[in-house]
Amino acid sequence: MAASQAPPxxxxxxxxxxxxEFSRDIDDAANRRVLALDRNxxxxxxxxxxxxxxTYRSLLVHYDPVHIGFEALGExxxxxxxxxxxxxxxxxxxxxxxxxxxxxGIDLEDVAKTLNATPDEIVRRHVAGDYRVAMIGxxxxxxxxxxxxxxxxxxxRQSPRxxxxxxxxxxxxxxxxxxxxxxxxxxxxxxxxxxxxYQLHRDPIFLLEPGDTVSFTxxxxxxxxxxxxxxxxxxxxxxxxxx
Amino acid sequence: xxxLIVSSIGPASSVQDGGRPxxxxxxxxxxxxxxxxxxxxxxxxxxxxxxxxAVEIGPFGAAFTAHCGAVRIALSGAxxxxxxxxxxxxxxxxxxxxxxxxxxxxxxxxxxxxYLAIEGGIAGEPMFGSLAVNARAGLGSPYPRPLQSGDELQxxxxxxxxxxxxxxxxxxxxxxxxxxxxxxxxxSEDSKKLFLDSEWKxxxxxxxMGYRLEGPVIKHLHGHNIVSDGTVNGSIQVPGNGQPIVLMxxxxxxxxxxxxxxxxxxxxxxxxxxxxxxxxxxxxxxxAEAQAEARKFAELLHTLPDRLRPLESLDLNLEALxxxxxxxxxxxxxxxxTWQVAESATS
Numbered sequence: 153m154a155a156s157q158a159p160p161x162x163x164x165x166x167x168x169x170x171x172x173e174f175s176r177d178i179d180d181a182a183n184r185r186v187l188a189l190d191r192n193x194x195x196x197x198x199x200x201x202x203x204x205x206x207t208y209r210s211l212l213v214h215y216d217p218v219h220i221g222f223e224a225l226g227e228x229x230x231x232x233x234x235x236x237x238x239x240x241x242x243x244x245x246x247x248x249x250x251x252x253x254x255x256x257g258i259d260l261e262d263v264a265k266t267l268n269a270t271p272d273e274i275v276r277r278h279v280a281g282d283y284r285v286a287m288i289g290x291x292x293x294x295x296x297x298x299x300x301x302x303x304x305x306x307x308x309r310q311s312p313r314x315x316x317x318x319x320x321x322x323x324x325x326x327x328x329x330x331x332x333x334x335x336x337x338x339x340x341x342x343x344x345x346x347x348x349x350y351q352l353h354r355d356p357i358f359l360l361e362p363g364d365t366v367s368f369t370x371x372x373x374x375x376x377x378x379x380x381x382x383x384x385x386x387x388x389x390x391x392x393x394x395x
Numbered sequence: 396x397x398x399l400i401v402s403s404i405g406p407a408s409s410v411q412d413g414g415r416p417x418x419x420x421x422x423x424x425x426x427x428x429x430x431x432x433x434x435x436x437x438x439x440x441x442x443x444x445x446x447x448x449a450v451e452i453g454p455f456g457a458a459f460t461a462h463c464g465a466v467r468i469a470l471s472g473a474x475x476x477x478x479x480x481x482x483x484x485x486x487x488x489x490x491x492x493x494x495x496x497x498x499x500x501x502x503x504x505x506x507x508x509x510y511l512a513i514e515g516g517i518a519g520e521p522m523f524g525s526l527a528v529n530a531r532a533g534l535g536s537p538y539p540r541p542l543q544s545g546d547e548l549q550x551x552x553x554x555x556x557x558x559x560x561x562x563x564x565x566x567x568x569x570x571x572x573x574x575x576x577x578x579x580x581x582x583s584e585d586s587k588k589l590f591l592d593s594e595w596k597x598x599x600x601x602x603x604m605g606y607r608l609e610g611p612v613i614k615h616l617h618g619h620n621i622v623s624d625g626t627v628n629g630s631i632q633v634p635g636n637g638q639p640i641v642l643m644x645x646x647x648x649x650x651x652x653x654x655x656x657x658x659x660x661x662x663x664x665x666x667x668x669x670x671x672x673x674x675x676x677x678x679x680x681x682x683a684e685a686q687a688e689a690r691k692f693a694e695l696l697h698t699l700p701d702r703l704r705p706l707e708s709l710d711l712n713l714e715a716l717x718x719x720x721x722x723x724x725x726x727x728x729x730x731x732x733t734w735q736v737a738e739s740a741t742s
Binding site: 163165167168169203206209210211214217218222287288290291294296333335350358362 | 630
């Protein structure tokens with residue numbers, strides 16, 4: 153099966169990084185191949201590779217050109233890209249609490265109106281999703297999840313907000329996401345989680361890994377407040393269901 | 396231990412070092428010095444590791460006062476007037492502030508950032524192996540934010556070692572070299588030619604996340620939205636308005652605009668030093684050339700200690716005079732104002 157897959161494109165990102173591109177689109181199969189290459193590269197380190205950054209459709213491989221050149225590294229990456237995923241069976245599964253709507257998710261009502269549904273229906277569909285961390289990027293802990301119900305696919309807001317709260321759970325395009333630190337966003341805000349995907353002075357500092365699976369559990373405002381205080385003190389409020 | 400007190404400082408000045416690569420997969424940007432060669436030069440002059448933490452000083456003036464003991468320093472990067480208690484200080488040389496003396500720096504000339512290295516480095520608590528400031532992520536030590544007047548840096552007392560200078564190769568005032576990619580196929584050959592043939596300016600709205608460029612509009616073939624992928628220092632992304640943005644060390648780790656090209660490693664620091672409003676051009680090179688230049692650049696960083704020379708009084712006089720540019724001080728009202736603020740803040 154692996155041998156029948158088209159090889160990825162090797163795109164130069166300057167003289168010290170290669171973008172290994174599996175697809176130009178948001179594509180679940182391509183994302184699985186990105187994560188498989190990432191794991192294979194971790195299992196069989198290539199001298200000179202300094203860091204890898206998985207995204208939806210490509211793996212960015214940083215390297216030191218003092219130790220290895222573009223051609224030699226590219227050849228090794230093409231070989232590794234054909235190997236089966238070494239860790240596909242060992243997926244971690246997280247259950248993450250979310251307070252939906254109201255002050256926690258100021259766009260829930262508008263999203264419901266736009267999609268001609270009730271807010272409860274939007275929440276029901278969002279909670280029913282079985283998501284995978286496709287990539288983490290932009291700001292620390294910002295986790296982009298694939299697997300959003302087609303019914304909830306919605307263009308981003310016309311004008312992005314300059315500041316959205318820490319812990320925001322939002323939808324944008326075909327994606328849903330967990331935003332860890334306060335920052336700008338053009339997505340629709342459905343709720344907030346007390347879970348910190350990035351927290352200094354906690355072990356681990358970063359909670360989620362690309363490839364983890366995630367489901368959401370609705371909680372009320374009171375539970376959110378309690379869990380938010382516990383999380384601030386460094387406790388885990390996300391539940392690891394299976395590893 | 397001595398202290399170096401920040402008597403006065405402008406915006407865009409922060410503690411930086413080699414940065415914290417290794418967690419970009421979690422969305423954590425590497426940060427670190429904009430001009431790594433200048434950071435390494437300043438550190439080497441005072442006997443530090445090349446990428447030890449130092450003060451990255453933005454375009455405005457600044458003043459630092461030694462407290463509880465003498466402090467040995469070195470300056471590199473964008474030149475500016477510099478003196479210790481009235482004695483001119485040369486760039487690319489070490490110097491010592493006696494207890495209570497103030498180092499006063501004018502506006503940057505011919506560059507954007509200067510580096511102030513301190514013998515023994517700056518005391519702090521590294522996070523992810525780095526003291527570099529990344530205010531958005533709450534990282535950086537001793538302060539997780541840009542420096543402000545009144546801040547105190549805990550530093551080593553001066554060892555009393557003989558002062559040194561460093562012999563450096565000439566920095567060419569040549570075009571900034573780029574490699575096309577990773578998404579140059581999102582642009583027509585005409586757009587790529589326009590990108591190379593045009594004169595560009597760095598916009599005043601630039602910062603440590605990105606340098607916005609002003610020049611002709613670079614058009615996309617298929618629109619300006621791509622599915623986000625990873626970024627590097629020097630990624631040149633082209634948003635909807637066709638005005639490129641070059642991503643700098645505090646960049647987002649992923650981005651959704653097509654990237655026409657990437658600044659080569661050897662030229663990144665030189666690019667970072669282009670101050671707002673100054674015109675420059677790009678030049679395309681091959682992967683083989685870019686990687687050969689990257690290896691030469693690594694070799695230069697590695698061999699900086701071999702370039703150290705004793706600082707003789709003759710060197711001091713000639714270099715100090717040219718670096719201090721005393722005439723510039725006398726006629727530059729803004730510089731002079733800074734000077735006065737700094738002096739009154741320390742007295």
